[in-house]
Amino acid sequence: MNEMKKVSLVVIRRLPRYYRYLTELKESGVVRISSKALAEKMRVTASQIRQDLNCFGGFGQQGYGYNVSQLQTAIGDILGLNESHTTIIIGAGNLGRAIANYGSFEKRGYKLIGIFDNNKDLIGQEINKIKVSHIDTLEEFFQKQKPDIAILTIPKEVAVEIAQKLTQLGVRGIWNFSNMDLHMSVEGVEIENVHLSDSLMTLSYKIGQGVKK
Amino acid sequence: MNEMKKVSLVVIRRLPRYYRYLTELKESGVVRISSKALAEKMRVTASQIRQDLNCFGGFGQQGYGYNVSQLQTAIGDILGLNESHTTIIIGAGNLGRAIANYGSFEKRGYKLIGIFDNNKDLIGQEINKIKVSHIDTLEEFFQKQKPDIAILTIPKEVAVEIAQKLTQLGVRGIWNFSNMDLHMSVEGVEIENVHLSDSLMTLSYKIGQGVKK
DNA sequence: TAGATTGTTAATCGATTAACAATC
DNA sequence: TAGATTGTTAATCGATTAACAATC
Numbered sequence A, B: 001m002n003e004m005k006k007v008s009l010v011v012i013r014r015l016p017r018y019y020r021y022l023t024e025l026k027e028s029g030v031v032r033i034s035s036k037a038l039a040e041k042m043r044v045t046a047s048q049i050r051q052d053l054n055c056f057g058g059f060g061q062q063g064y065g066y067n068v069s070q071l072q073t074a075i076g077d078i079l080g081l082n083e084s085h086t087t088i089i090i091g092a093g094n095l096g097r098a099i100a101n102y103g104s105f106e107k108r109g110y111k112l113i114g115i116f117d118n119n120k121d122l123i124g125q126e127i128n129k130i131k132v133s134h135i136d137t138l139e140e141f142f143q144k145q146k147p148d149i150a151i152l153t154i155p156k157e158v159a160v161e162i163a164q165k166l167t168q169l170g171v172r173g174i175w176n177f178s179n180m181d182l183h184m185s186v187e188g189v190e191i192e193n194v195h196l197s198d199s200l201m202t203l204s205y206k207i208g209q210g211v212k213k
Numbered sequence C, D: 001t002a003g004a005t006t007g008t009t010a011a012t013c014g015a016t017t018a019a020c021a022a023t024c
Helices: A009-027 A035-042 A046-054 A068-079 A094-100 A103-107 A135-144 A156-169 A196-212 B009-027 B035-042 B046-054 B068-079 B094-100 B103-107 B135-144 B156-169 B196-212
Strands: A085-090 A110-117 A130-134 A149-152 A173-176 A190-193 B085-090 B110-117 B130-134 B149-152 B173-176 B190-193
Touching: A009 A035, A009 A046, A009 A068, A009 B196, A035 A046, A068 B196, A085 A094, A085 A135, A094 A110, A094 B094, A103 A110, A103 B196, A110 A135, A130 A135, A135 A156, A149 A156, A149 B196, A156 A173, A173 B196, A190 B196, A196 B009, A196 B068, A196 B103, A196 B149, A196 B173, A196 B190, B009 B035, B009 B046, B009 B068, B035 B046, B085 B094, B085 B135, B094 B110, B103 B110, B110 B135, B130 B135, B135 B156, B149 B156, B156 B173
Parallel strands: A085 A110, A085 A149, A110 A130, A149 A173, A173 A190, B085 B110, B085 B149, B110 B130, B149 B173, B173 B190
Antiparallel strands: none
16 A cells, blocks of 8 residues: 655755756757657666666656656656755854755755854844854754754854754754764654765866876 | 876766865875775765776875875875966855855965856945956956956846857856856867756755655 | 657666685 | 784675567
């Protein structure tokens, strides 16, 4: 009854990319697309697209392909983009501000409802219409509102402590930009570690290799 | 003579993570570590660590393990961190500013030498001691200085155009944050596409799944 | 109907893990 | 020397691709 064939993480991580391409197609008025045509656009194989999608159901139609708009909505649903998520940002430094001001998150249903920092000079300051609060008021905040996702743009030295606090308070997801991997082993708290500098280092590697070729 | 067993990208992408953990260990004064101990810390298998490292050479010693400092330096070398790279940022919006002010890149040998934008109001403004220049002066800039890496923090609408320009001018790497995949097929120009929102969507998915469990 | 294209099974490929001889 | 741990080969596992019958 309850199909529980756990979908592998590599597939999940490709979904946002499908979502991006489909959104683009939809916006430019494309109504239907075949796995072959989409594959060419995305530079992957048609097989992979069909396999990936069939982890979640049969969205296509033989002889026709996929309805762009329908498929985009379906993938959005799978990713949870069609329900709204509340978020808070912890760390009102440059990156925290950049994310707070990044409009396209709001568009996808992520609603920023709080910003926290421990720097007294920043408290009360407004970033994208949200007042920065002191980190000590976090607990109090959670009593009134329960944000789904906490975005951590703080130094690695305090990351673990804050993450534990958040877990305790019942946050459901942590999007972690601090330069250290977090892995709460607490059931029900999901974590995404982002390491921007890892990506830059990969780029340096590629450049270095290019030379030797 | 010239061992050319191309290392797979999955391995490359793990190197920065090794580098991070080794740097941490080094800083806390750890002199040697076995693949087993490192594996536990990093939550991977010891086998994987040994396999990965052996793509680049035998850095360890039987019965002893790996010298932390030596290994850290070796991986840094492979990643090209021990030579300096010059960078420019294109797009002086929130994310561009955040990256410009992000100190830890300088530490790793990335030297920011220019910031460009097309918004007249920003021209001349200083961000982390670098004056913002108009995008129209890019060509002129390249005649004097040849930055290795261009960091694209611009809207997707102009990304392709700017990337083509940069390729033409001889940039060696593009670190692309615009919300669209770039794939210059030009030999000698390497690209890293970063999609922050993809990571956030993956997090929503995980949260959504958690519920059903 | 004939043609196109899916959903799905089977084959291949690559990545991970296990095992162990080499050796410090 | 004995113990530990690597480097490396072989076994397993999972992910990707190919193929094709089902079907719109």
